[in-house]
Amino acid sequence: MAAVCFLAGIAVTAHVGQLVRNELVSQHKQRAVASLSEARARLEGEIGRTVAYGLGIRAYVTQFVDKPFDMEDYREIGVELIEENPSIRSIGLAPNNILRAVFPFEPNQSAIGLNYRMNTAQWPAIRRAMMTREVVIAGPLELVQGGTALLIRIPVFPAAFPGQPMDERSYWGVATLVLDQDGMMRSAGITDVINGIRIGIVNKGTIDSNKMIFGSPSLFEKDHVSLPLHLPGGLDWDLIGYPEAGWSSAGNQVWITQLVGSLISLVFGAMAFLLISEVYKVRSMALHDPLTGLANRRLLEDRMHQLAAMCERSGAGFEIFYVDLDAFKPVNDNYGHAVGDQLLIEVGQRLQNQIRQTDTVARVGGDEFIVLTPGNMRRQEKETFLQRLGEKVAQVFEYSGARIDVKASIGSASYPGDAATVEDLLRVADGRMYAQKARTKQNSQELPSKGLPQTG
Numbered sequence: 343m344a345a346v347c348f349l350a351g352i353a354v355t356a357h358v359g360q361l362v363r364n365e366l367v368s369q370h371k372q373r374a375v376a377s378l379s380e381a382r383a384r385l386e387g388e389i390g391r392t393v394a395y396g397l398g399i400r401a402y403v404t405q406f407v408d409k410p411f412d413m414e415d416y417r418e419i420g421v422e423l424i425e426e427n428p429s430i431r432s433i434g435l436a437p438n439n440i441l442r443a444v445f446p447f448e449p450n451q452s453a454i455g456l457n458y459r460m461n462t463a464q465w466p467a468i469r470r471a472m473m474t475r476e477v478v479i480a481g482p483l484e485l486v487q488g489g490t491a492l493l494i495r496i497p498v499f500p501a502a503f504p505g506q507p508m509d510e511r512s513y514w515g516v517a518t519l520v521l522d523q524d525g526m527m528r529s530a531g532i533t534d535v536i537n538g539i540r541i542g543i544v545n546k547g548t549i550d551s552n553k554m555i556f557g558s559p560s561l562f563e564k565d566h567v568s569l570p571l572h573l574p575g576g577l578d579w580d581l582i583g584y585p586e587a588g589w590s591s592a593g594n595q596v597w598i599t600q601l602v603g604s605l606i607s608l609v610f611g612a613m614a615f616l617l618i619s620e621v622y623k624v625r626s627m628a629l630h631d632p633l634t635g636l637a638n639r640r641l642l643e644d645r646m647h648q649l650a651a652m653c654e655r656s657g658a659g660f661e662i663f664y665v666d667l668d669a670f671k672p673v674n675d676n677y678g679h680a681v682g683d684q685l686l687i688e689v690g691q692r693l694q695n696q697i698r699q700t701d702t703v704a705r706v707g708g709d710e711f712i713v714l715t716p717g718n719m720r721r722q723e724k725e726t727f728l729q730r731l732g733e734k735v736a737q738v739f740e741y742s743g744a745r746i747d748v749k750a751s752i753g754s755a756s757y758p759g760d761a762a763t764v765e766d767l768l769r770v771a772d773g774r775m776y777a778q779k780a781r782t783k784q785n786s787q788e789l790p791s792k793g794l795p796q797t798g
Contacts, residue, residue: 344615351607367589371567377537378569378583381530385581386572388530392429393477393574396496396519399423399433404500407514411435413443420445429526430519431491437515439468453485458516464493468516470576471497475508479575482523482555492526494519494575527556534558539583543571547578555579565589631705633683634690642704642712646757646764649716653758661724663713663731664753664771665693668779670709677744684741689748692734712771718756728752751779 399419406415413435420433424445432450435443441456458468467480481492495518499511527533534541534557542557554562564584571579629641637645649660667689674682686709693703693711702714719727735750753775761767 343618344611347614348607348611351610352604355604355607370585370590374539374567374583374585375569377539378541378567378581381532381536381541382569382571382581385527385530385532388429388526389479389573392427392519392521392526393479393494393496395423395427395430396477396494396517399435399517399519400496400498403435403498403514403517407500411437411442416443417445427529429521429529431522431525432520434518434520435515436518439515467493467495468497471495471516472513475499477575479573479577481521485520490523492521492523494521523556532556535586536583538585538587540586542566542582542584544568544580544582545578546580547576557582631690634687634705636690636694636711637702637704639704639706642702642706642714643764645702645714646767649714650757650764658716659718659757659759661715661717661719661754661756662767662771663715663728664755664768664775665689665711665713665731665735666707666751666775666779667709667735668749668751668782673746677742677746681741681744681746685739685746685748688739688741689735689750692737693731696731696734712768718759724754724756728754749782751775751782753778 399416402416402419406412416435420443423433424430433445434441434450434453436456436458439458441453441458444450444453458465463483464480467478471478475497477497478495479492480495482490483493484490495516497516498514499508500514501511532541540557540561542561543555544553544562545555546553561582561584566582566584568580568582571577571581573579629638629644630636631638646660646662653659667685670682670685673685686705690703690705690711693713697703697713697715700716704712704714706712713731715727732750732752736748739746739748753771753773755761755767755771755774757764757767760770
């Protein structure tokens with residue numbers, strides 16, 4: 343039980359320690375989310391600012407819708423926007439969805455004449471911009487002139503007269519801002535690592551296996567934290583992050599919790615051990631003789647009743663041998679109670695040495711012992727056992743310079759042959775013991791004056 347209490351305490355301590363580690367990881371994740379929030383604000387601001395440039399182009403285009411399209415009309419504003427915003431790689435104008443102007447012209451001239459309706463990769467975003475009459479951001483997509491980029495599609499619906507509702511305006515075409523992804527990230531202050539957190543951007547809106555827009559693809563497989571990016575144009579992106587060294591669960595709280603928990607577990611285990619030990623001691627004192635440590639009468643009778651109950655089922659009885667030291671009182675009178683106690687301890691040990699592991703030796707009175715042996719003995723076997731007990735008990739006892747000649751009377755009884763109950767069996771054995779004691783006294787002679795002191 344003490345071990346169970348200790349191990350249970352250790353298990354609880356380990357659980358609490360894990361909760362503390364989880365809390366430390368949670369705090370680390372919260373700090374990482376805070377870093378991601380700062381990065382998200384910068385990126386959203388950069389993309390929003392770039393889209394605002396595109397809306398400026400749309401307003402500019404409406405000045406020339408009444409005249410034939412001429413790329414030179416837009417060169418100045420196109421070059422100026424590219425110079426002011428490093429995120430813009432190029433600008434394209436496509437009246438009626440056919441690319442007619444691109445800035446800078448080099449090296450993008452190969453895209454001139456591109457009919458968006460015929461390009462299966464780019465047409466869906468342009469068609470959505472036409473239908474919703476709103477800005478649409480697509481990509482990264484493969485460009486006709488080479489490379490990949492994000493494309494901001496800005497549909498142009500010039501007003502035929504001031505205040506004309508948007509849903510009544512005619513479609514002119516589309517203006518496209520081609521974004522340099524790396525330049526956009528630099529402008530927004532987005533790097534691979536921010537405050538120790540490795541950064542990535544995931545496109546949740548794509549069905550491609552590679553959803554990573556920015557950062558290492560391995561980030562997506564780790565226990566990362568994420569924040570949704572609130573971007574215009576229908577982009578469904580998440581900003582994710584994971585510490586370079588992994589989530590930290592180390593801290594003083596962990597080892598303090600484990601130390602305190604272990605000490606508490608040890609204290610409870612020790613208390614349980616002491617309590618249970620005391621219970622066993624009390625129980626042992628109730629069932630054992632305090633002087634010799636042998637079974638007392640209560641324990642002996644309990645075992646006899648158990649053997650009697652077994653005898654009713656199996657037919658196997660048991661034997662008892664009632665041992666009484668002859669004239670034990672003179673030993674206490676002549677040598678003191680300390681010597682008498684040691685003699686009783688020695689006699690109990692001598693009896694204990696003559697029995698089997700299944701037998702019981704009990705002290706049932708001041709100088710009275712009973713040996714209980716399960717199973718019935720044959721006559722010759724019983725006589726041999728009686729003789730051996732008598733010889734071992736009668737050996738000379740030496741203690742503190744005193745040599746005492748020990749004698750004892752022994753009476754035996756068999757269950758169920760001699761009695762039908764435990765109480766009657768004890769009376770039979772007691773009577774036979776006293777009968778032998780009487781015969782011994784009758785046959786004994788007075789010791790010489792210089793002979794050994796004895797118990798009888």
